[in-house]
Amino acid sequence: MSKFEELLVNKGLYDSIDVSIEDLDELEKVLSNNGYYDYNIDCFCIKCNEKRIFKEVRKQTYEERGFGIRIDYSEGRGKTPKKEVRFQEYLNKRYCLFFQCTRDNEHSILFDLLVTNDKMIKIGQYPSFADISIRENMKYKSVLGEKFVEYKKSLGLFSHGIGIGSFVYLRRIIENLVLEKYSKVKDMLEISSEDFMHSDFKEKIEILKDYLPKVLVENKNLYSIVSKGIHELSEEECIYMYPYLKIGIELILDDIIAEKERAEKEKLFAQFVANKTGELRKNI
Known part of the structure; x- marks a missing residue:
C-alpha cells in the first residue's frame, strides 16, 4: 500500500x-x-x-x-x-x-x-x-460486548484528529480484557486478589500469560506505550501511532474470536462423537 x-x-x-x-x-x-x-x-x-x-x-x-x-x-x-x-x-x-x-x-x-x-x-x-472503521469492525462487538462503545469512541476521536483522547479508550479496552480474564481464571492462580490488583499492569499480563492471547503476552509493552501517549506524548505523536496500535488491538481481538470459534467447534464435534457412539452401541 x-x-x-x-x-x-x-x-x-x-x-x-x-x-x-x-x-x-x-x-x-x-x-x-x-x-x-x-x-x-x-x-x-x-x-x-x-x-x-x-x-x-x-x-x-x-x-x-x-x-x-x-x-x-x-x-x-x-x-x-x-x-x-x-x-x-x-x-x-x-x-x-x-x-x-x-x-x-x-x-x-x-x-x-x-x-x-x-x-x-x-x-x-x-x-x-469512524463510520467505515466501526462497520468494518462490528465483529469485535461479540468480544467487547458493552465495551464496544469505547472502541467506537476511540475510532471517532481519531477520525477527528484527536490522538490522546483516542488512546484513553484503547487503554480501557486493554485493561478490560485483562481484568475480565482474571475474573474468570482467578481460582486457578496461585496469587491473592489483593496481590494481583496491586501488581504492575505488565506483571498482570505475565501472571495471566497462559490464558491471554499470545500476541498480547509477547507485546505486553503495548499498555506502556498507550499510557505514555496519554501522559507524555503530543497529539501528533499519538495520531501517528494510532493506526499501528489499532492493528495490535485487532490482532488481540482476532485471537479471542478464533479461540471462541475453535471451542465452539470442539464442543459441537465432541457432542456429535458422543451421540453417534451411543447410537451405534444400541445397534450392536
Missing part, C-alpha cells in the same frame, strides 16, 4: 504525508485528470458490508468549484513541462477525490485533500473514517 492510499484509507482528519518531487509519478496518478491513469484503492464498503476495490472517478469541473486544477499532460496538450514545473502545478491547491465501489457504483467515498508545499493533508472524508 502506497503512502497515498495509506492516507486515504487508514488516516484520520488533518493527518498528512510528506510529498516531494520524488512523489511526482504518484501525484500525477492520484491528482491529474489524465484518463490514462487508473487509480484504485482497497477500502471497506459500508453498503456492501465487505472490503471492496474503489475506482477513482475523474471529474472535469474542479476548477469551477474552487478546487485545484486537475492537470492533464496527455496527447494534444503540447510538450510536457519539466518535472519541477509539473510538481509545482500540484502545490498549494485543494483536491476532491471521488471513488466508486466496483461492485456497485451507487456506493461511493469522497476525500477532500489539501496539498501544501511539502505535505498532502486529509481535510475531509465521507463516509467518515
Whole structure:
C-alpha cells in the first residue's frame, strides 16, 4: 500500500504525508485528470458490508468549484513541462477525490485533500473514517460486548484528529480484557486478589500469560506505550501511532474470536462423537 492510499484509507482528519518531487509519478496518478491513469484503492464498503476495490472517478469541473486544477499532460496538450514545473502545478491547491465501489457504483467515498508545499493533508472524508472503521469492525462487538462503545469512541476521536483522547479508550479496552480474564481464571492462580490488583499492569499480563492471547503476552509493552501517549506524548505523536496500535488491538481481538470459534467447534464435534457412539452401541 502506497503512502497515498495509506492516507486515504487508514488516516484520520488533518493527518498528512510528506510529498516531494520524488512523489511526482504518484501525484500525477492520484491528482491529474489524465484518463490514462487508473487509480484504485482497497477500502471497506459500508453498503456492501465487505472490503471492496474503489475506482477513482475523474471529474472535469474542479476548477469551477474552487478546487485545484486537475492537470492533464496527455496527447494534444503540447510538450510536457519539466518535472519541477509539473510538481509545482500540484502545490498549494485543494483536491476532491471521488471513488466508486466496483461492485456497485451507487456506493461511493469522497476525500477532500489539501496539498501544501511539502505535505498532502486529509481535510475531509465521507463516509467518515469512524463510520467505515466501526462497520468494518462490528465483529469485535461479540468480544467487547458493552465495551464496544469505547472502541467506537476511540475510532471517532481519531477520525477527528484527536490522538490522546483516542488512546484513553484503547487503554480501557486493554485493561478490560485483562481484568475480565482474571475474573474468570482467578481460582486457578496461585496469587491473592489483593496481590494481583496491586501488581504492575505488565506483571498482570505475565501472571495471566497462559490464558491471554499470545500476541498480547509477547507485546505486553503495548499498555506502556498507550499510557505514555496519554501522559507524555503530543497529539501528533499519538495520531501517528494510532493506526499501528489499532492493528495490535485487532490482532488481540482476532485471537479471542478464533479461540471462541475453535471451542465452539470442539464442543459441537465432541457432542456429535458422543451421540453417534451411543447410537451405534444400541445397534450392536
